[in-house]
Amino acid sequence: MKAYIFPGQGAQFTGMGLDLYEKSSLAQEYFEKANTILGFHITDIMFEGTAEQLKETKVTQPAIFLHSVILAKVLGDSFQPEMVAGHSLGELSALVANGVLSFEDGLKLVSKRALAMQKACEIAPSTMAAIIGLEDNLVEEVCTAIDGVVVAANYNCPGQLVISGEIEAVEKACEILKEKGAKMAVILPVGGAFHSPMMEPAREELAAAIEATTFSKPTCAVYQNVTASAVTNPDEIKKNLMLQLTAPVKWTQSIQAMIAGGATEFIEVGPGKVLQGLMRKIDRSVTASGAVMAE
Template sequence: MLEEKGIKPAVVAGLSLGEYSAFVKANVLSFKEAVQLVKKRGQYMTDAVPLGKGAMSAIMGLDRQTIKDACEEASILGVVSPANYNMPGQIAIAGIKEAVEKAGEILLEKGAKRVVPLQVSGPFHTQLLEPASIQLKEAITAISVHEPTLPVVSNTIAEVFKDKEQIKDMMVKQVMSPVYWEDSVRTMIDLGVDTFIEVGPGKTLSSFIKKIDKTVTILNVENEKTLEKTMKKLAELEA
């Protein structure tokens, strides 16, 4: 929709699964192969940890080190670690359900504003997903991965991918590694990005970016109405 209006991105990125949309836009993957790979990725992740065994919680109002320390303390009950660095003051943790709950209790004692259990099907972006990572590596060898035609920022290392070989490596690691979304946004800002357009349902990423940097312009496109609004705002910025 945006491309039809003449809007082309200078850089692309996506949070977790959203990174595959960025790969399609940068011609790293065809749409068909991306859909096939995403389907397999989802199945591998579901199979890696039995339903109900894992959990995730969003921690509000604490710094990274405090959250890491609490996870280490709670890990006596099982795997638990930071999974998503979404924005300042919001980090999601994930792991074995009992360990996640214990870490949440510790973090409330340490001054967390809130600990919010997330309605998800598994402990995403933790070492518990290693079996899925191994299976995904095999699946990636069966598809064509191309050199990106525009910069793609990895949410695993918060850097622009160097080449297709690094992309393949990070696809494998991403499912069992933390998502550094806040860091990825800061990387894009350092690259000169001053206008972000979130494409897809909702404004979750937009809300994160507002907390990361209040000086940038944040727009979204999820239907014809928001497309028109975004195009109008872009025209105003260029005037």
Template structure:
């Protein structure tokens, strides 16, 4: 069986996420403790106790999700010997994928996403940016509405057929939302995020993030990574570095990433991290490919007891 691992991004976090996994070992706890040392503050306590508002701040969310996702992958590897043939991650999750594939050292990854979060938070003053999910319209229609709108607003996530997230200046996003409703969108939902990610508002921090990224080593990953910016698999460290920078201000092409996996004949996709967002998207994109979330302890047990050899 050809398995791909996918890693979630922001929005999947919750206070005490993956706490139930302590019964299987200390992998997640150990990764959070490592992150505490790297960052110089008690990330473990924020993850386990909150408050939720603090955990939801992007510079906290990003290292928190990365640490627990990598810890969950460590745990999976301790039970199951089979290796994935492909990895991908949604936005922040791409850094988790690169870490689990050996391209990034965990120490570098934690400090990098923390700095990435701080840069992103500082790129747009609070209250001036917004993200909205548009459900039930074709991608092209949403793209055209954004292109015709005044102000800065673009597609930020192509998540699945009929599910596009737009991001940009608050007034421009609200205008696009109204026009999408007029064009027949089934629902338009504001997202509770502190930063309008993956849109041109992030271009102002591109140079600083690139400088930060070039201070760390990126090795050849053990398996190809399907990157958000291109939806193409690569093992080239230079290409990976370029696409991580591009990802800040261009859309996450998740639907296209999944189609790439399907075309490579992946037979099962495992979501490794908190929540089940990517599993749900996978089922919307292609029900023929098996998809499971390791965030459910019962599912974890069932999967680790199954044979993938």
């Protein structure tokens, strides 16, 4: 079975999407539609902007979504997912790809999500850190024992867990985890504590927008970050998406569940190769490649 996976924040690069725009009139149509919906020329920043401009949350999230979703659209008949999943932001790309959300509604939700997260980051200083080389349960135990907010946020692959929370609490956790044998415990260059209770104001704002959006029946199951299980009920998909900003991204568990569900081939749709790299660390017995637009 073919599983299509969609990357999240951090996969952006200068010039992203330009090849799609130049080679496909359908891609051009969607990019121009996106400029109108967003109210600014995101294509200018994607195609010619600096890394600094692309790092702005209001740009990064829609840019990655557009690259992923438009690539899926131009793949045409060869795009036949039997299951989908997306890492954090990528879950919204996955929901457009499997017919739950329209392109327009997906982009509007991504834009609202980015702005709501930006606002939540400004309310209280917070951060994230990557912990490499420890068992998940040990990292969870250390986080639980620390005063202040620090939680497991991204289960990326075995031995790679990202923690998230208040700056002091995250720094303290990093110190203790290094003492306990972490190969690395490094603060990430992010705007705030994504997938933690610190995102509650953003969750509330996004939940209202999700509630007002039409969710259709999917063409195939989506393995959602919050549950790491196959979901096909639109109301359930909606509920899980509302919880996503404050809950951990169970990526390792999602991929394992997809393999248990019959996935033998994983195709990453979007910028970069981050998810293909994680796949190799989760299970080498399945193939992982990037989607390529036909010449």
